[in-house]
Amino acid sequence: MELVCPAGSLPALKAAVDNGADAVYIGFKDDTNARHFSGLNFNDRKAQKALDYARDRGAKIFVAINTYAQPKGWARWQRAVDLAAELSVDAVIIADLGLLNYAAQRYPQLPLHLSVQGSCTSAEGLKFYHSELGIRRAVLPRVLSLDQVKMVAEQSPVDLEVFGFGSLCIMAEGRCHLSSYVTDQSPNNSGVCSPAKDVRWTQTEEHLESRLNNVVIDRYQAEETAGYPTLCKGRFAVEETIFHALEEPVSLNTLDLIPDLYAAGIKAIKLEGRQRSPAYVAQVVSVWRSALDSFANNPEKFSSKAEWMQRLAKVSEGSQTTLGAYHRPWQ
Amino acid sequence: MKISVGPIYYYWPKQKVLDFYQQIIQTPVDVIYLGETVCAKRRELRSGDWLELAQELCDSGKQIVLSTLTLIESRADIATLKKLCAQSPCLVEANDMSAVQILTDNNLPFVAGPAINIYNAQTLQLLYKKGMQRWVMPVEINRENLAEIMQGAVEMGFGNNIETEVFSYGKLPLAYSARCFTARTKNLAKDGCKLSCILYPDGLALYSQSVYNKSVYNKSDYNKSGCSQGPQLFTLNGIQTQSGQCYNLLDQWPLMHKIGVDIMRISPETEGTVNVINQLSNYFSGEPIDSPLTLIAEEQCNGYWYGMPGMDAVTG
Numbered sequence: 165m166e167l168v169c170p171a172g173s174l175p176a177l178k179a180a181v182d183n184g185a186d187a188v189y190i191g192f193k194d195d196t197n198a199r200h201f202s203g204l205n206f207n208d209r210k211a212q213k214a215l216d217y218a219r220d221r222g223a224k225i226f227v228a229i230n231t232y233a234q235p236k237g238w239a240r241w242q243r244a245v246d247l248a249a250e251l252s253v254d255a256v257i258i259a260d261l262g263l264l265n266y267a268a269q270r271y272p273q274l275p276l277h278l279s280v281q282g283s284c285t286s287a288e289g290l291k292f293y294h295s296e297l298g299i300r301r302a303v304l305p306r307v308l309s310l311d312q313v314k315m316v317a318e319q320s321p322v323d324l325e326v327f328g329f330g331s332l333c334i335m336a337e338g339r340c341h342l343s344s345y346v347t348d349q350s351p352n353n354s355g356v357c358s359p360a361k362d363v364r365w366t367q368t369e370e371h372l373e374s375r376l377n378n379v380v381i382d383r384y385q386a387e388e389t390a391g392y393p394t395l396c397k398g399r400f401a402v403e404e405t406i407f408h409a410l411e412e413p414v415s416l417n418t419l420d421l422i423p424d425l426y427a428a429g430i431k432a433i434k435l436e437g438r439q440r441s442p443a444y445v446a447q448v449v450s451v452w453r454s455a456l457d458s459f460a461n462n463p464e465k466f467s468s469k470a471e472w473m474q475r476l477a478k479v480s481e482g483s484q485t486t487l488g489a490y491h492r493p494w495q
Numbered sequence: 496m497k498i499s500v501g502p503i504y505y506y507w508p509k510q511k512v513l514d515f516y517q518q519i520i521q522t523p524v525d526v527i528y529l530g531e532t533v534c535a536k537r538r539e540l541r542s543g544d545w546l547e548l549a550q551e552l553c554d555s556g557k558q559i560v561l562s563t564l565t566l567i568e569s570r571a572d573i574a575t576l577k578k579l580c581a582q583s584p585c586l587v588e589a590n591d592m593s594a595v596q597i598l599t600d601n602n603l604p605f606v607a608g609p610a611i612n613i614y615n616a617q618t619l620q621l622l623y624k625k626g627m628q629r630w631v632m633p634v635e636i637n638r639e640n641l642a643e644i645m646q647g648a649v650e651m652g653f654g655n656n657i658e659t660e661v662f663s664y665g666k667l668p669l670a671y672s673a674r675c676f677t678a679r680t681k682n683l684a685k686d687g688c689k690l691s692c693i694l695y696p697d698g699l700a701l702y703s704q705s706v707y708n709k710s711v712y713n714k715s716d717y718n719k720s721g722c723s724q725g726p727q728l729f730t731l732n733g734i735q736t737q738s739g740q741c742y743n744l745l746d747q748w749p750l751m752h753k754i755g756v757d758i759m760r761i762s763p764e765t766e767g768t769v770n771v772i773n774q775l776s777n778y779f780s781g782e783p784i785d786s787p788l789t790l791i792a793e794e795q796c797n798g799y800w801y802g803m804p805g806m807d808a809v810t811g
Contacts, residue, residue, distance in 0.1 A: 232612055232614035232615070233614060233615045233617070233618075234614060234615070234640060235614070235615050235616065235640050235643035235644050235647060236640070236643060238615055238617065259612070260612070260614065260615070260618060261612070261613075261617075261618040261621050261622070262614075262615050262616070262617025262618035262619075262620070262621060263617070265617065265618075265621050266617065282592075282612075283591075283592075283612070284592055285566065285567050285568060285591075285593075286567045286572075286573055286591075286593040287573075288567075288573055288576075288592075288593040288596045288597055289567070289591060289592035289593040289595075289596055291596050292592050292595055292596040292599070293592070296621070296625070307566065307568065307672065307673035308568060308673070309568075309673075312568055312569055315569070315570055334672050334673070334674055335670040335671060335672045335736070336566050336670075336671045336672060336673070338612055339565070339566070339610055339612075339670060339671050340669070340670040340671075341633075341634060341635045341667070341669045341670060341805065342669055342670050342729070342736060344635045344799070344804070344805055345635075345667070345669055345729075345738055345799075345804065345805035345806050346728075346804055346805075346806060347804055348798075348802065348803055348804050350635060352612060352614065352633070352635065353614070353635055353636075377804055379703050379728060380703045380704050380705040380706075381703075382704075383704055396670075399704060400701045400702060400703060400704065400728065400729075401701070401702040401703070401704055402680050402699060402700070402701050402702070402731065403680060403699070405680075406704055409676060409679070409680065409701055409731070410672075410674075410676060410679075410736070411674070
């Protein structure tokens with residue numbers, strides 16, 4: 165299985181390649197990608213450098229142009245596809261139907277991957293993207309159980325990539341407007357979830373409080389670890405109880421599932437985190453490289469090593485990991 | 496301008512659903528959407544019942560549209576979808592690309608529901624070529640972008656061949672998840688959810704901690720605080736998360752009319768839906784009514800339409 169790793173900067177890209185990434189996905193420096201944060205991502209010069217570095221070492225580069233093209237900015241999304249094609253990257257990852265159509269018509273040789281933001285969870289949906297737009301691969305949303313992933317894989321007309329590790333979206337990706345309801349920005353319309361511009365931290369005598377556009381997302385006691393105020397991971401009041409009403413702040417970790425995913429015919433594992441540091445990328449990629457190599461060398465005897473799990477737990481949100489939706493009872 | 500009633504997002508007992516539609520066909524509504532769009536486990540009405548109901552309502556003089564499930568997870572979901580698409584006596588609203596594929600495979604026309612991500616005229620054109628007759632705008636799009644998309648569609652030569660519908664009243668469908676939040680609140684696993692969402696015919700209220708504490712322990716203080724965000728943040732409805740407040744664009748109908756919107760959608764609630772339809776219809780015919788923002792006594796919002804946070808209430 166191909167290991168697809170995140171990079172939000174050139175140092176992170178080098179960390180990914182040096183630690184064993186088969187492919188690295190990057191975004192351009194604007195709202196055409198779903199990690200549109202200041203100080204992150206690649207202009208055309210940096211993208212060329214990234215490509216050279218990766219190619220010299222046998223790694224592929226994918227470009228994520230995975231937000232929905234806004235009507236006023238259509239030309240910007242088109243340019244992003246043009247630039248990716250000029251660079252002859254190994255694939256572009258797109259969610260928007262109109263943009264996929266543009267790329268397919270204009271650059272028939274450019275491999276297209278359907279982004280997780282495309283929110284496609286069935287073989288029938290994938291057939292549409294395959295027959296109409298010629299996609300070669302799709303990234304599945306993190307909402308399916310392992311059995312459901314297997315069913316999709318059995319009938320899918322294209323290769324499938326699934327998330328292996330990183331922050332966990334519990335909503336179907338591409339179908340969540342929580343962020344734009346509370347702020348004015350969402351992954352679909354701006355490439356951002358819970359934008360930093362709206363985050364406020366206040367320390368009172370009783371607690372540390374996080375707010376998003378003035379809405380309290382969580383309150384932490386002194387002994388608690390505070391997390392970034394993402395709406396689906398806050399503590400809210402429902403029926404007189406204050407709790408993580410949607411999701412606890414945990415990371416997805418599917419290291420244990422490598423044999424199952426392989427048996428299901430999954431072609432690539434994606435690691436989340438283009439917003440993360442080069443050190444984080446190095447750590448996570450190197451653990452996953454070891455695990456995939458260990459599985460390839462001796463599939464029957466594969467089991468996750470405690471050391472891998474410890475190293476991943478250290479960099480996880482809330483220091484906890486979960487199998488996410490892959491593990492049915494979780495739902 | 497036409498008025499539609501969207502699919503019922505909540506889990507209501509069968510008789511309540513049947514009674515609701517008997518009431519709705521007596522109103523001046525033009526289009527009625529029906530079907531299960533949130534959770535495949537809900538069984539008060541099974542796919543056969545929805546088909547039967549659709550058939551029955553076809554004689555009411557209203558346009559009937561069968562709505563399909565939004566988050567497709569299993570082969571059983573696909574089987575149901577195929578059955579509904581093949582046997583529907585009326586137009587079908589696709590809420591997922593699986594449905595778009597099944598309908599286009601059978602050369603059937605369709606409505607693209609609000610969960611199909613259409614953010615530009617290019618996407619609209621692709622779906623139009625595949626048989627889309629109408630689209631329901633994704634709820635977070637603002638009025639300027641909507642006008643641009645529609646203008647673009649006209650310039651591309653197909654804008655006048657499709658209808659545009661805007662979610663104009665009700666709790667906004669904001670997110671879909673594999674997890675059931677109603678079951679989570681009840682401390683139940685999703686597989687053993689006991690269909691507990693039937694206990695909440697208008698969804699389950701979720702509050703921010705600060706608002707909650709104030710409203711419970713010092714209600715008068717909360718009211719004085721003048722918090723413009725309103726007390727309820729979200730509404731939990733099984734695997735769907737809705738806005739806490741009621742979205743209300745009713746007073747925007749002249750602008751919608753001007754930019755070419757064809758249909759305004761009202762989303763069903765246990766109370767007041769008939770009233771809202773009647774008032775909007777009166778509004779169209781020029782009869783004086785109370786300010787639409789005070790149609791029913793509830794916190795309301797309209798921010799998305801103005802390019803603001805969805806929960807904001809913009810006046811004037």
